[in-house]
Amino acid sequence: MGYLALVLHWHLPYVRHPEHPRFLEEDWFFEALSETYIPLLSLLERLHREGIPCRITLSISPTLAEMLQDELLQSRYLAFLERMIELAGREIRRTKDEPRLNRLAEMYLERYRNCRRVFQERYSCNLLDGLIHLERAGIVDLICSAATHCFLPVFQVVPQAVKAQVEVAVQSHIRNFGSYPKGFWLPECGYYPGVEEFLKAQRLPYFFVESHGILYADERPRNGVYAPLYCPNMVAAFGRDPESTAAVWSSRDGYPGDPVYRDFYRDIGYDLPLGYLKDFLPAEGIRVSMGIKYHAITGPGDEKRLYNPKAAAKKLKVDAEHFVSQRIDQCARLSALMDQPPLIVCPFDAELFGHWWFEGPQWLEAEKDSCGFLCAPDHPGAVSGGGSQSADRPTLLLELGKQGLCGSLAGGKQRLGVQTSASAGYPHVRAG
Amino acid sequence: MNKESLQSIPLEELAALAREEGYEDGGAADRTTLAEFILENQQDRARENEQENDPSIRVEESKYKIADAESGEPAGSELYPIQARYNRTKIVLMVRDPHWAFAYWDIDNQTREKLPDKEESCCLILRVHETESLGNTSFDIPIQHGDSSWYIYLPNQDCDYLLELGVISQGRYSCLARSNPIRTPREGFAESGDNAPDLYSDFSPRYGIGSSDSIPQRILTVGRE
Numbered sequence: 001m002g003y004l005a006l007v008l009h010w011h012l013p014y015v016r017h018p019e020h021p022r023f024l025e026e027d028w029f030f031e032a033l034s035e036t037y038i039p040l041l042s043l044l045e046r047l048h049r050e051g052i053p054c055r056i057t058l059s060i061s062p063t064l065a066e067m068l069q070d071e072l073l074q075s076r077y078l079a080f081l082e083r084m085i086e087l088a089g090r091e092i093r094r095t096k097d098e099p100r101l102n103r104l105a106e107m108y109l110e111r112y113r114n115c116r117r118v119f120q121e122r123y124s125c126n127l128l129d130g131l132i133h134l135e136r137a138g139i140v141d142l143i144c145s146a147a148t149h150c151f152l153p154v155f156q157v158v159p160q161a162v163k164a165q166v167e168v169a170v171q172s173h174i175r176n177f178g179s180y181p182k183g184f185w186l187p188e189c190g191y192y193p194g195v196e197e198f199l200k201a202q203r204l205p206y207f208f209v210e211s212h213g214i215l216y217a218d219e220r221p222r223n224g225v226y227a228p229l230y231c232p233n234m235v236a237a238f239g240r241d242p243e244s245t246a247a248v249w250s251s252r253d254g255y256p257g258d259p260v261y262r263d264f265y266r267d268i269g270y271d272l273p274l275g276y277l278k279d280f281l282p283a284e285g286i287r288v289s290m291g292i293k294y295h296a297i298t299g300p301g302d303e304k305r306l307y308n309p310k311a312a313a314k315k316l317k318v319d320a321e322h323f324v325s326q327r328i329d330q331c332a333r334l335s336a337l338m339d340q341p342p343l344i345v346c347p348f349d350a351e352l353f354g355h356w357w358f359e360g361p362q363w364l365e366a367e368k369d370s371c372g373f374l375c376a377p378d379h380p381g382a383v384s385g386g387g388s389q390s391a392d393r394p395t396l397l398l399e400l401g402k403q404g405l406c407g408s409l410a411g412g413k414q415r416l417g418v419q420t421s422a423s424a425g426y427p428h429v430r431a432g
Numbered sequence: 433m434n435k436e437s438l439q440s441i442p443l444e445e446l447a448a449l450a451r452e453e454g455y456e457d458g459g460a461a462d463r464t465t466l467a468e469f470i471l472e473n474q475q476d477r478a479r480e481n482e483q484e485n486d487p488s489i490r491v492e493e494s495k496y497k498i499a500d501a502e503s504g505e506p507a508g509s510e511l512y513p514i515q516a517r518y519n520r521t522k523i524v525l526m527v528r529d530p531h532w533a534f535a536y537w538d539i540d541n542q543t544r545e546k547l548p549d550k551e552e553s554c555c556l557i558l559r560v561h562e563t564e565s566l567g568n569t570s571f572d573i574p575i576q577h578g579d580s581s582w583y584i585y586l587p588n589q590d591c592d593y594l595l596e597l598g599v600i601s602q603g604r605y606s607c608l609a610r611s612n613p614i615r616t617p618r619e620g621f622a623e624s625g626d627n628a629p630d631l632y633s634d635f636s637p638r639y640g641i642g643s644s645d646s647i648p649q650r651i652l653t654v655g656r657e
Contacts, residue, residue: 153526153527154526156526157524217622270477273449275452302475427524427536427580428514
C-alpha cells in the first residue's frame, strides 16, 4: 500500500523575439511543443477518453504559460511546423532507395503533420485551453512557479523580490488558467528557510524540495521523504524520491540510456551537407539539431545502428513493467517501516519526456497497462492497491503528512555560485 | 564515412565537402589531405557533441545561460548594459553548501579614497565571525583592493556566520560593512534516537544522500580560494 505522485515541471525561459524574423532560441520552444507538450497533452486526453482515472501534477512556469498563449509565437510555431513538414518530405525523397531510413522519415513527417493537426484543430493554437480542460476534468492539478523562474535563494537578501516573484506567478496563473494554483514549484527546488512565508501569504499549500531538504531537517523526519514535512507555518514540503527518479532521469543507469532507444545526438543537422539543409537552418552555415534523428543509442562511439521503433516499443513495455514492479516492492518495503502509507514523489522536467527521451511519453502511457503511477490511488491497478481512497482527492495527499512539525527544513545545500561565471550576476541582485 | 569511402569521392566533390567543413587552404590539396581534414573535423564535432550533450547537463544549461563563460559578463549585457558597480559600501554573504559561502562587496568611492595605500601597512580583510551561543570566534581572510567577491570555506555545518569587510591600518581594525547573517545547512542527518533507523538505511549513498562527499555532476571546481 502506498502512493506515487508524478509531477512534471513545464518550463522554458521567455524567448519571444519579435525584433527578429527568426530567432534560434524560439526553436527551443517549438521543439518542446512538438516533442513534449503536444504529445503529453494528447496522452492525457487519451487516458481521459479511455476513462483511466489518471491524475498527475503539472507545474507550468509563468514564462512558458505566457508564451503558450502568445499569438506571435503561435503563428511562428505553425511556420516552424511547415518547415519541418517540408524537410521531412525532402527526407522521404532523399531516402527513397533505403527502405528503413525511408520509413523513419515517414514517421517524422507523420509526427509533424499530427502536431499541426492537434495544435490547430484540437487546441486552436492555444495549448492552455487543453490544460484548462484537463484540470476541469480532474486529470491534472496545475501548480505555478516563480514569475521569471529565478533561483529564489539568490534573492534571499532582497525579500521584496521573492515576494514579487510569488505574487506575479499567482496572478499570471489565475489570468492564464482561470483557477488558483494548487501549489508551488520552487525553481530548481531551491529552498531557503523562510521562503515558505511568501507561499503562505499567497495561500499556496505545498512545494517540492530536493531529498536532502527533508532528510537533513532539524529533527530527523520519521518518514523520510515518504510523507510531506510541514514547515512551522503549515506549508507542506514534498521531497523527491531518489530511487525512483534516478531510474528515469539518470543518463547512465536510467531507462532512457538503453541502446535500443533513439539517440539524441545523431541528427541530420550534423550529418547532412550544409547545402542540403540551408533552407532550414536558422542562420547560414550554422549547424543545429533539426529534430530528425535516425539512429539508436547503440552504445558509446560514433557507430550507431538505425533506430527500430518496434524494438523500442517492446523495450518500453518491459521498462514500464519493471518500474511499476520496483515501486510496488519499494512500497512494501517502506510500509513495513512506516506508520502510514508511503508517498513516493517523482518530479521531473517535462522536457525529459519526448525531447531528451524520445520514447518518454510512450513510456508514461505504457505505465497504464502495467498498473502504473498514472492511475489515481483508488484505481484497482494503482500502486496503492488499497481501493479506499477517493478519486477526487488532490494528487498530493496532504492529509498523509502526519509527521507533525519538525522545525525548519534543511536549506541552502543548493550549491550557489557553482561556477564563477554564474556568480558574476550576483552583485546585481539588489533592492531598488 | 571512413577514409576509404571519402577518398573514393571525385576530387572536386571532396574539395567542396572539405570547404563546407571549413577547409581554407587555397592550394591544390590531394585526396588524402582533404579526407583526413574532413574526418578529423567530424570526429571533433562528434566528441564535442558527446561532451556537451549529456541530457541532464544540457537541459539545464540551455535554460539558464546567465553568463558568458569566458568573459564572466551576464548574458545579453552588450545589448542591455548593466553598471559594473553601484558605488555603495555593502557586503552580501550567500550560502553555497554546508561548508562554502560566497561573498560579494563594494566600497563606495569616497571610502575608497580615504583608504591608506598598501605601502602604509594597510590591508583589507574579510573577518568571518562564527556566532554560536558558546562564543564568538572569528578568522580573517586578506583580500586585495581590486577584489569584489570571494568563496569562503566555513569550518562548521549547521552554524551561524556573519562577515565583516574591514581594513587594518597601522595595527588598528575598522569595519567598513557588515553582511547579512547566514546559517550553514546540515550536511547529514540530524542526531536521532530510534527514529525509524531502518528507513534511513534505504537512502543509499549512490543517490548522494547520507554522505557529504558526493558532488553533483554539474559542480565545477570553484575558481578561487
